[in-house]
Amino acid sequence: MIAHDARFDGCFFVAVSSTRIYCRPVCRVKTPKLENCTFYSSAAEAEAADYRPCLRCRPELAPGNADVEAGNRIAQAAARLLEEGLSIENTAKRLGVTPRHLSRVFQCEYGVSPIGFAQTQRLLLAKRLLADTTLATTDVAFAAGFQSLRRFHALFQQRYRLTPQQVRKTSRRTFRRSDLLTFHLSYRPPYDWQALLGFLDARSIRGVEEISQNAYRRSIRIVQNGKVHTGWMEITPEPAQNAMRVTASASLWRVIPVFLARVKQMLDLSSHPARIGEGLGQLAAAKPGLRVPGAFDGFELAVRAVLGQQVSVAGARTLASRFAAAFGSRVDSPFEGVTAAFPPARQVAGLQIENLTALGILASRARTILELAKQVAEGNIALSPGSDVNTTIEKLQSIGGVGEWSAQYIAMRALGWPDAFPHTDLGIMRALGEKSPKRILEAAEAWRPWRAYAVMHLWAGGGVYESVR
Numbered sequence: 001m002i003a004h005d006a007r008f009d010g011c012f013f014v015a016v017s018s019t020r021i022y023c024r025p026v027c028r029v030k031t032p033k034l035e036n037c038t039f040y041s042s043a044a045e046a047e048a049a050d051y052r053p054c055l056r057c058r059p060e061l062a063p064g065n066a067d068v069e070a071g072n073r074i075a076q077a078a079a080r081l082l083e084e085g086l087s088i089e090n091t092a093k094r095l096g097v098t099p100r101h102l103s104r105v106f107q108c109e110y111g112v113s114p115i116g117f118a119q120t121q122r123l124l125l126a127k128r129l130l131a132d133t134t135l136a137t138t139d140v141a142f143a144a145g146f147q148s149l150r151r152f153h154a155l156f157q158q159r160y161r162l163t164p165q166q167v168r169k170t171s172r173r174t175f176r177r178s179d180l181l182t183f184h185l186s187y188r189p190p191y192d193w194q195a196l197l198g199f200l201d202a203r204s205i206r207g208v209e210e211i212s213q214n215a216y217r218r219s220i221r222i223v224q225n226g227k228v229h230t231g232w233m234e235i236t237p238e239p240a241q242n243a244m245r246v247t248a249s250a251s252l253w254r255v256i257p258v259f260l261a262r263v264k265q266m267l268d269l270s271s272h273p274a275r276i277g278e279g280l281g282q283l284a285a286a287k288p289g290l291r292v293p294g295a296f297d298g299f300e301l302a303v304r305a306v307l308g309q310q311v312s313v314a315g316a317r318t319l320a321s322r323f324a325a326a327f328g329s330r331v332d333s334p335f336e337g338v339t340a341a342f343p344p345a346r347q348v349a350g351l352q353i354e355n356l357t358a359l360g361i362l363a364s365r366a367r368t369i370l371e372l373a374k375q376v377a378e379g380n381i382a383l384s385p386g387s388d389v390n391t392t393i394e395k396l397q398s399i400g401g402v403g404e405w406s407a408q409y410i411a412m413r414a415l416g417w418p419d420a421f422p423h424t425d426l427g428i429m430r431a432l433g434e435k436s437p438k439r440i441l442e443a444a445e446a447w448r449p450w451r452a453y454a455v456m457h458l459w460a461g462g463g464v465y466e467s468v469r
Helices: 043-048 073-083 088-095 099-110 114-132 137-143 149-160 164-170 193-203 250-267 273-284 298-307 313-327 345-349 353-357 363-377 389-397 404-413 426-432 437-447 451-461
Strands: 013-016 021-023 037-040 180-186 209-212 215-224 227-238 243-249
Touching: 013 043, 021 043, 037 043, 043 114, 073 088, 073 099, 073 114, 073 250, 088 099, 088 114, 099 114, 114 137, 114 149, 114 164, 114 180, 114 250, 137 149, 137 164, 137 250, 149 164, 180 250, 193 209, 193 313, 215 250, 227 250, 243 250, 273 437, 273 451, 298 313, 298 345, 298 363, 298 404, 313 353, 345 363, 353 363, 389 404, 426 437, 426 451, 437 451
Parallel strands: none
Antiparallel strands: 013 021, 013 037, 180 243, 209 215, 215 227, 227 243
């Protein structure tokens, strides 16, 4: 805390009894006396103890924590889903547990109830929207997940001892365009943006994604409560602030919680480079800022993985681009390279094999994609963080044409599982100089629970970015 070390931003929060305010460890205010400090592992826990967030360091901007570090995977998965705006009941159903069991493990892990955690997340998001956007207060309340404007005002003033209007007045930001949403998402340094951008660029789907100079752009399609929300986003780095600047079309304001959660997962913003470096040792020394690129759309990533089987990265990219152009829907954006949204699983499940083979896709791959789409559309497989990893991998491998490599790769990127390890990958074999999958698995035991990051370092160090999918 005294060093304001950004590597530990979001790992803990410090609450000061003399001011009743809690801060991030990177806060630049005068360092409080130790006897006045209490340390909490989450913002929700600090607020449950009747502390309010600092208006200077803004705890709502702190990066999150990676799944693997939670003592209870159910609690960590629940936190992700609650952050996206799911109710307690739907979260418990999604995780296959009872609400009572969820409350028990959540309280044990975070020191607060799921309801308390969800309220804190909604309030912090509302505070961010008030400070960073021009949305009307009513729109802020509903975008943050509140069902009642009266409840929003009452809880906001009770917790923060400020009105929403007062928070907006204290914001130092100057808004130039009201038709855009702009967010700053923090990360723990170092962050190798060029490596991640290069990885995404080699696999980008024309029409859906565009990489221009130092920016990543893509179309957005989010379904919530049966309604389809489309738009676009652009991501650029702000290294001086240890943050990413995310600009999005205003058409996405109703799905902001889901949108931000997906962006954070895609950019791997919850990663702890220092801890990962300790776990990987010399393997991570050359590129300590490497991240595991996630997926904004899990189904899109899974289709891309199937198309990439036994072909080059460039070949898979060509097929995926044809697929999006043929079956995707049009999206309006200010960028020439972002014109279409990738088709959803339900739409793809209704296609025929001939529709896919006409694009140059092998019949075997077409059958795999159609079955995958059917399983995702029917809800049998969920390709997003928070899903049970082992169960999802097992279900994926039950689909003809999805083997160990594809399932692990999907778990690595779509599920955001930091210990995924596609050990049969040719690039890994080449980097290790080893052809036996069994011996590769044995060697990788030393890298648990960070094997997905080991994969990224092996691919980068082995110079095989272009030979892997």
